[in-house]
Amino acid sequence: MQKCGLFYTSYAAEDALFPSRFQKGCLALFFAALLACPLALDAYAISVLNLILIAVIGAVSLNLLTGMCGQMSLGHGAFVGVGAYGAAVLSNMGLPFFAALLGGGLLAAMVGMFFGIPSLRLKGIYLAISTLAAQLILEYVFLHWSGFTGGANGLPVEPPQIFGYSFDSDASIFYLILGVTTLSVLAVSNVARCRSGRAFVAIRDYHQSAENVGVNLFTFKLQAFGFSSFLAGIAGGLWAHYTMYITPEQFSISLSVSYLAMIIIGGMGSVLGSIFGAIFITLLPEALNLITTGLAGIAPDMSALIIPMKEGVFGLMLVLFLIFEPEGLARKWRLTKAYWKLYPFAY
Amino acid sequence: MEYYLQLIINGLVVGSIYSLVALGFVIIFKATKVVNFAQGEMVMVGAYVCFALTVQFQLPFLLSFLMTLAFSVLLALAVERMVLRPLIGEPIISVIMVTIGLSSMLKAFVQMCWGTQIQVFPPILPQDPFVLMGLPIAPVYVAAFCLSLLLFGIFSLFFKYSSLGIAMRATAFDQQAAQSMGIGIKSIFALSWCIAAVVSSIGGIILGNINGINAQLGHLGLKVFPAVILGGLDSLLGAALGGLIIGVLENLCEGVVKDLFGLGGFREVASFIVLVIILMVKPYGLFGTKEIERV
Numbered sequence: 131m132q133k134c135g136l137f138y139t140s141y142a143a144e145d146a147l148f149p150s151r152f153q154k155g156c157l158a159l160f161f162a163a164l165l166a167c168p169l170a171l172d173a174y175a176i177s178v179l180n181l182i183l184i185a186v187i188g189a190v191s192l193n194l195l196t197g198m199c200g201q202m203s204l205g206h207g208a209f210v211g212v213g214a215y216g217a218a219v220l221s222n223m224g225l226p227f228f229a230a231l232l233g234g235g236l237l238a239a240m241v242g243m244f245f246g247i248p249s250l251r252l253k254g255i256y257l258a259i260s261t262l263a264a265q266l267i268l269e270y271v272f273l274h275w276s277g278f279t280g281g282a283n284g285l286p287v288e289p290p291q292i293f294g295y296s297f298d299s300d301a302s303i304f305y306l307i308l309g310v311t312t313l314s315v316l317a318v319s320n321v322a323r324c325r326s327g328r329a330f331v332a333i334r335d336y337h338q339s340a341e342n343v344g345v346n347l348f349t350f351k352l353q354a355f356g357f358s359s360f361l362a363g364i365a366g367g368l369w370a371h372y373t374m375y376i377t378p379e380q381f382s383i384s385l386s387v388s389y390l391a392m393i394i395i396g397g398m399g400s401v402l403g404s405i406f407g408a409i410f411i412t413l414l415p416e417a418l419n420l421i422t423t424g425l426a427g428i429a430p431d432m433s434a435l436i437i438p439m440k441e442g443v444f445g446l447m448l449v450l451f452l453i454f455e456p457e458g459l460a461r462k463w464r465l466t467k468a469y470w471k472l473y474p475f476a477y
Numbered sequence: 478m479e480y481y482l483q484l485i486i487n488g489l490v491v492g493s494i495y496s497l498v499a500l501g502f503v504i505i506f507k508a509t510k511v512v513n514f515a516q517g518e519m520v521m522v523g524a525y526v527c528f529a530l531t532v533q534f535q536l537p538f539l540l541s542f543l544m545t546l547a548f549s550v551l552l553a554l555a556v557e558r559m560v561l562r563p564l565i566g567e568p569i570i571s572v573i574m575v576t577i578g579l580s581s582m583l584k585a586f587v588q589m590c591w592g593t594q595i596q597v598f599p600p601i602l603p604q605d606p607f608v609l610m611g612l613p614i615a616p617v618y619v620a621a622f623c624l625s626l627l628l629f630g631i632f633s634l635f636f637k638y639s640s641l642g643i644a645m646r647a648t649a650f651d652q653q654a655a656q657s658m659g660i661g662i663k664s665i666f667a668l669s670w671c672i673a674a675v676v677s678s679i680g681g682i683i684l685g686n687i688n689g690i691n692a693q694l695g696h697l698g699l700k701v702f703p704a705v706i707l708g709g710l711d712s713l714l715g716a717a718l719g720g721l722i723i724g725v726l727e728n729l730c731e732g733v734v735k736d737l738f739g740l741g742g743f744r745e746v747a748s749f750i751v752l753v754i755i756l757m758v759k760p761y762g763l764f765g766t767k768e769i770e771r772v
Binding site: 196202247248251252254255256258259260262263264266267270273274383387390391394398434435437438439440441442443444445446447448449452453456 | 512560563564567569570571573574575577578579580581582583584585586587588589592699702703706710740742743745746749750752753756757760
């Protein structure tokens, strides 16, 4: 007799990341397709893909902090920046790539935990405002500590080198970024289903009952800040090595806002949602570019409008999603899956 | 010494505009518990609309001033009805993000209509400076300061004596009790957005007369946070004093840091460093309600 659906016989099976063989198969196919991308796509498409992958790390890490632990951060862009500058300086000092990447991540984790300390006392808007302060203060440091960061002139970074092999093309660095992104996403998914992850969700849902059942708020909030900014720092380190040139403007408040937009449009507290959100927000300006170049023949003076239009469409998307689909693309994905699972007999 | 006195006066003028914007922020927060990240963009839109009416359509200043106020009331009503009302009862991060989305849209609107370069208002007040204690002060500074004081006076009276103001305070205090006493909460919400938009537009127009306007004016909205946190998030008096203190403080810090370390642009962060310190020490500010749950 064939079983229909998923029936768990142990807690371990229920807790597994990929519970069914079908899911594993789909994932394997997806990865095979991803690995084949550089063969099929042109350099520009791969560069967009690289940006998406880096954004996925940032969004997933912010989702751990904001979506799962409920601590809103408006300073995530600056933490990414700390990681980027840390990794860049370390690798310019001659450290190997992975050591520099980890160093940047750890530096970001320390900075993130320092600015996370107010979260122990503050909630909601107060925390949002204090992380906003962190963002602006860090931006100032990036701009004015020119001995370390190069100030407004920016800081050049060499492409990553591992055992003498230089990842200097979009296609080769794609595999490197894909590897780090996969590891980060797996790490967040695993943290989400372990003791810490459950503690984070408990804190988000109601901090007092979490404390009552024995969750140490101090430790776990700080853990969430530390781990989330560590991954943000990793994203920053990859970014620095990929773009090979970093300036303070790249890590401005609009970066923080776009990470928040990713997790809201994708779906709060969902790893898959952060991936969707990262794809959506990174592709949005590209899609607008396509549309405006398409319209250039009809209305040639569009080019001056394109930058404000990107910002406007971004804001509009954010507002529309919050009003009409507050649980984001992750919910849409669930609904679509359920629809096709029951396809001909939906009722 | 004279340099520092000048800094203090500049700080008071800028601070009085911060106070106006903070007043709008506090009114919205008090009545609706919405943290409005688009306050700075409301300032910017007001300034640009007034600019367009006076310069591009050649209307007399007073008329365009009034039309700008009417426009901002309409804008606030639309925003409250279409964007904020569907989100009543949603988690705080959604509300914050929706106002951030709104600020992006307003900024895009201004940039599409007027571009990004700086625009200058025609001079409305005489240019010859007053001389106060040996220091020259531009008349527009005095006007800005007085106008802010006047508005604060009007609003304190409004909240203290008018029945609408009392209804707004009741809503801020306890929405359910207010509703059961027959106060229309929805219209109070709309009204608080209107007041905030009008006050912000006035701030924007004053600022446009002092510095000219550009698309970066919206960053002013961020300065509101140190001011309101210092004053207490739900206190009108706090907003007034907080704005003035932050204005003076950031100008003084800029001067001191420039003298001592030769670092420019410290103005941008001084107020936020103060903000972090206040949040660590006294998060409910000078006059705020002490209702924060300590963890």
